[in-house]
Amino acid sequence: MSKSPKHFLDINELPLSELKSMLDASSAMKAKQKAHQPVRPLEGKTLAMIFERPSTRTRVSFDVAMRQLGGEPIMLTGAEMQLGRGETIADTARVLSRYVDAIMIRILNHDALLELAANATVPVINGLTRRSHPCQVMADLMTYQEHRGPIEGRTVAWTGDDNNVLASWAHAAERFKFQLNVATPPELAPKKVMRDFIKATGAPIMIGTDPEAAVKGADCVVTDTWVSMGDKEGEHRHNVLKPYQVNAKLMSLAKPDALFMHCLPAHRGEEVTDEVIDGPQSVVFDEAENRLHAQKGILAWCFDAVK
Ligand code: CP
Ligand code: NVA
Numbered sequence: 001m002s003k004s005p006k007h008f009l010d011i012n013e014l015p016l017s018e019l020k021s022m023l024d025a026s027s028a029m030k031a032k033q034k035a036h037q038p039v040r041p042l043e044g045k046t047l048a049m050i051f052e053r054p055s056t057r058t059r060v061s062f063d064v065a066m067r068q069l070g071g072e073p074i075m076l077t078g079a080e081m082q083l084g085r086g087e088t089i090a091d092t093a094r095v096l097s098r099y100v101d102a103i104m105i106r107i108l109n110h111d112a113l114l115e116l117a118a119n120a121t122v123p124v125i126n127g128l129t130r131r132s133h134p135c136q137v138m139a140d141l142m143t144y145q146e147h148r149g150p151i152e153g154r155t156v157a158w159t160g161d162d163n164n165v166l167a168s169w170a171h172a173a174e175r176f177k178f179q180l181n182v183a184t185p186p187e188l189a190p191k192k193v194m195r196d197f198i199k200a201t202g203a204p205i206m207i208g209t210d211p212e213a214a215v216k217g218a219d220c221v222v223t224d225t226w227v228s229m230g231d232k233e234g235e236h237r238h239n240v241l242k243p244y245q246v247n248a249k250l251m252s253l254a255k256p257d258a259l260f261m262h263c264l265p266a267h268r269g270e271e272v273t274d275e276v277i278d279g280p281q282s283v284v285f286d287e288a289e290n291r292l293h294a295q296k297g298i299l300a301w302c303f304d305a306v307k
Contacts, residue, residue, distance in 0.1 A: 005123040006302045009113065011134045012171035012197070018301065019175060023142055025306045026290075026297030033068065033293070040070030041305035045101040047071060049127070052078035052107040053229045057264065058127050058135065061291040062104055062299075069296055074100065078107070093119035102302055108230045123302035130164055130230055131193070136263045136287075137168035139294035141176065143287045144220060147259055155179040157218035157254065159211040159244045160271055161188035161237075163228045165263050170194055174203035182207045183214035185240040211244050218254040221246055222261045223271045238270065247273040251281065259283050 011019065032039045047066045051059060059075070066073040078084050083092050093116045096103055102123040107113055110131035117124040126134055144151045155178065158166050162184050170190075173180035174197070182190065186209050198205050208214060215221055226241045227233050251260065260272075260282040268274050277284060300306045 005117075005121060006304065007117045007120075007123055008125045008134065008298050008302055009117060010126065010132050010171055011137060011168055012174055012201075014175075016175050019138075021306055022138065022297035022301045023145065023294070024297075025300050026138075026142055026293045026295075027146075028307075029069075029296045029300070030290075030293035038068070038070075039296075040068075041300055041307075042066065042069040042071035042303055045071040045303060046099070047073050047299070048076060048096050048100040048103045049073055050076045050078060050081070050083075050103065050105040050107070051127075052105070053128070055106055055127070057288055057291050058104075058106060061295055062127070065292055065295045065299060069299060071101075071299075089115045090119040092116070093124075094121075097121040102299070125298060125302065128164060128229075130228070132167045132171070133164045133263065134168045134171070135291065135295060135298060136165055137172050138298060139290040140169075140222075140261055140263070140287055141172060142290045142294050143261070143283055144259065146286070146290075147283060148219065148257075151176050151178045153178060154219040155181060155217060156220045156222060157181045157183070157214040158222050159183045159214055159246060159250070160223045161185070161226060161228075161241060161244075162190040162194065163224060165222075165224045166190070167194060169222065170197065170203065170205055173205055174201045177204065180205045181214035181218065183209060183211040183244060185209065185244065187240060188237075211250060212253055215250055215253045218258055220259045220261060221251060221254050224263055225265065225267050226271050227267075241271070245271055245273065246276050248275050248279075251276050251279075257281075261287055264288055 063073045104125040104127045106127040108130040110129040
């Protein structure tokens with residue numbers, strides 16, 4: 001019987017030991033890349049990348065990661081495929097599985113991702129859905145570790161709305177056992193799926209509405225755009241989120257050596273001020289760089305090529 005494919009769909013679905021081995025592989029491949037020693041475990045492999053929504057980092061970093069590992073990426077957009085004319089996601093999964101060795105997809109509908117994975121006979125990677133963004137948080141964990149060592153037992157503060165990046169941080173808090181303090185406006189608070197997750201797992205996550213309380217004493221402060229892909233823009237949304245902006249005053253409540261993280265793209269002057277994002281505590285471009293390296297670990301894991 002053929003083995004089931006190793007999908008990378010969400011951080012909380014994988015054992016901590018496998019997540020750590022992906023991060024270790026990412027760091028090892030990063031060191032080799034920096035030393036100009038190519039590592040090419042994916043020679044002859046092809047990755048289909050389907051984008052239903054725009055992307056700069058995810059698109060370019062997966063593309064470059066595949067090439068540097070010896071494989072080939074194929075860039076596809078939903079609109080250019082028959083998917084855009086009503087072919088089912090299940091049939092798309094069955095067909096692509098006959099051509100390529102893995103599929104990475106960015107699609108807002110999380111159930112569509114799950115359907116793709118259920119019908120694919122090759123690994124499927126979540127490149128962002130409305131519900132989660134696990135590849136981003138793997139890069140963020142790698143970045144934290146590089147700057148400050150293990151994240152276990154540390155405190156991460158999230159200020160902003162409830163979104164896909166926060167969900168993956170919550171999954172990571174449960175697996176890696178760090179405290180996650182969340183502050184959102186009451187009307188943009190974590191939904192039932194997150195509250196149920198916390199209840200079911202006992203994850204060390206505190207949900208509140210006060211950004212100062214969340215950030216106080218934190219080792220890392222994280223925020224994200226106030227308007228995620230698929231959200232409705234609006235003055236009201238901006239007004240309720242204004243008190244959640246990461247500025248120098250809010251940042252000063254965290255530990256003096258706290259890191260500032262943001263997955264990018266940033267909306268400067270909205271969720272974060274220039275002073276913070278360009279300041280000495282910000283590691284946003286290290287996070288962006290680590291998308292490349294973290295994805296190599298994820299790809300190698302999917303292909304069973306983690307040494
Ligand atoms: N952080 C992130 O996923 O960026 P892109 O939307 O540019 O891929
Ligand atoms: N929360 C953002 C992340 C972008 C990388 C969005 O979904 O648009």
